[in-house]
Amino acid sequence: MAARDLQERIKKLIIDRRLASGAPLPTEPELMEHLGASRNSVREALKALQAMGIVEIRHGFGTYVGPMSLAPMIEGLAFRTVAGHYRGEDSLLQLLELREAVETGLVSRLAGRMPEADLLELDALVDRMDEQAARGAGLAETDRAFHATLYRGLDNVLLCEVLEAFWDAFHRVRTDLGGEPQDPKVTCRQHREILDAVRSGDSMRAEEAIREHFGNIRARLSTTPPQDPHARHNERV
Amino acid sequence: MAARDLQERIKKLIIDRRLASGAPLPTEPELMEHLGASRNSVREALKALQAMGIVEIRHGFGTYVGPMSLAPMIEGLAFRTVAGHYRGEDSLLQLLELREAVETGLVSRLAGRMPEADLLELDALVDRMDEQAARGAGLAETDRAFHATLYRGLDNVLLCEVLEAFWDAFHRVRTDLGGEPQDPKVTCRQHREILDAVRSGDSMRAEEAIREHFGNIRARLSTTPPQDPHARHNERV
DNA sequence: AGAGTCAGCTGCTCTAACCAACTGAGCTAG
DNA sequence: CTAGCTCAGTTGGTTAGAGCAGCTGACTCT
Numbered sequence A, B: 001m002a003a004r005d006l007q008e009r010i011k012k013l014i015i016d017r018r019l020a021s022g023a024p025l026p027t028e029p030e031l032m033e034h035l036g037a038s039r040n041s042v043r044e045a046l047k048a049l050q051a052m053g054i055v056e057i058r059h060g061f062g063t064y065v066g067p068m069s070l071a072p073m074i075e076g077l078a079f080r081t082v083a084g085h086y087r088g089e090d091s092l093l094q095l096l097e098l099r100e101a102v103e104t105g106l107v108s109r110l111a112g113r114m115p116e117a118d119l120l121e122l123d124a125l126v127d128r129m130d131e132q133a134a135r136g137a138g139l140a141e142t143d144r145a146f147h148a149t150l151y152r153g154l155d156n157v158l159l160c161e162v163l164e165a166f167w168d169a170f171h172r173v174r175t176d177l178g179g180e181p182q183d184p185k186v187t188c189r190q191h192r193e194i195l196d197a198v199r200s201g202d203s204m205r206a207e208e209a210i211r212e213h214f215g216n217i218r219a220r221l222s223t224t225p226p227q228d229p230h231a232r233h234n235e236r237v
Numbered sequence C: 001a002g003a004g005t006c007a008g009c010t011g012c013t014c015t016a017a018c019c020a021a022c023t024g025a026g027c028t029a030g
Numbered sequence D: 001c002t003a004g005c006t007c008a009g010t011t012g013g014t015t016a017g018a019g020c021a022g023c024t025g026a027c028t029c030t
Helices: A002-016 A028-035 A039-051 A069-088 A092-110 A115-137 A140-152 A157-176 A185-200 A203-221 B002-014 B028-035 B039-052 B073-088 B089-110 B116-135 B140-152 B157-176 B184-200 B203-221
Strands: A053-058 A062-065 B056-057 B062-065
Touching: A002 A028, A002 A039, A002 A053, A002 B073, A028 A039, A039 B039, A053 A140, A062 B073, A069 A092, A069 B002, A069 B073, A092 A140, A092 A157, A092 A185, A092 A203, A092 B089, A115 A140, A115 A185, A140 A157, A140 B062, A157 B056, A157 B089, A185 A203, A185 B089, A203 B089, B002 B039, B028 B073, B039 B056, B073 B089, B073 B157, B089 B140, B089 B157, B116 B140, B116 B184, B140 B184, B157 B184, B184 B203
Parallel strands: none
Antiparallel strands: A053 A062, B056 B062
């Protein structure tokens, strides 16, 4: 009964003191006294809050208000997807479809409304993709940056974070599961098409470009049947 | 160093044994032996996993694989929003805009493609809203059901869960913050307009209807300045 | 046969001690 | 005098052992 309360009380403490991300929290002994609980209980509450990204604990240094990022959501989504995958569900496909549904809806909203600066940045990213594809390097990070920059035009930080979280979860699960990598050249071409469509202001074409991009990923996905987790080493779940 | 590992190893255990939601996990003593850690460390790991919704702990009964719902995400989003609000940010507005952006994008996709059964269900929900509005009752739950049923037509369970999570987070924060309630009659009319638009298959009109609905909520929001959290009792953060 | 009780599991909380990472003051060598 | 080291003190990390609290199921008494 006390445990759930402790978490709430620590959260309330953060709210009441208007603590911002990175602000120091009381030390464990101080919290023990303030909350009237044993060290053990305080630590369990902090661990739970840490898992939710509300608190950040640094060994030998102190406890701080966390970055409030969506990292825990990524963690949860990724685990849920991996677990479902190994139990024979098409959870990874669902995650991809989630991204597709949301992104196709959003991209039409920003066709023709992107600031020129962002368009130039996207140009540079696609160029880098080209260069990486030519060298045979992976372009995961560039792909992530492309999608992140694209939706920055919607001017909603939270929205961008959510989309990045979806990207992260999907990417992490796919690499964990040893999915077949994309053909870099095709991926490149598709990103350029998305960018061109958005620049031209043609919503329909932008939607179609996004849909084709995801269709490509989806095709690669369906060729990767569930594997035995024991066969893989050093797995991150 | 062991703590992070413990969580990973317990997750791996779930994956490796193909445990589904609700399946029983080893007891604490068993986990202690299996993982070679003390009771305390095992418990801290379990607490963290519980916070992520991966594990469910029932006092005097046992530990089970969690429902893998997005409840932790709601928790995190809600806290992040409340904390931001009290620190003067327009975090609640951002959350609303996130919902608006995603839902406007999605509603156009299902205009004219909804199964008749879902449309009838939505009819019933709007009727119930009317009835509740007439009695002066709150229609939060019905509103939630309306949005949930609406996007069920997209045939992606994960997507629906995400949207419901956004709804829950927003609703919870707004009630915690004591926001001004909507005018039930207006809300009702707007939901009926959304439904009509979707039924008619007119994507543009559906988008516009959703936008107007959110615009209404937004208007109510901006009249509610941040309050002092100490002034409110029994606050759920 | 049915209701109450108790023994046994389970997780929950506390105390007390020690380990490990980091900081900063003070000391030593150059 | 300064650069670097060392060490004491702080913080979180881990372990151990004891007792509390909720739940189940079998056993007993009516």
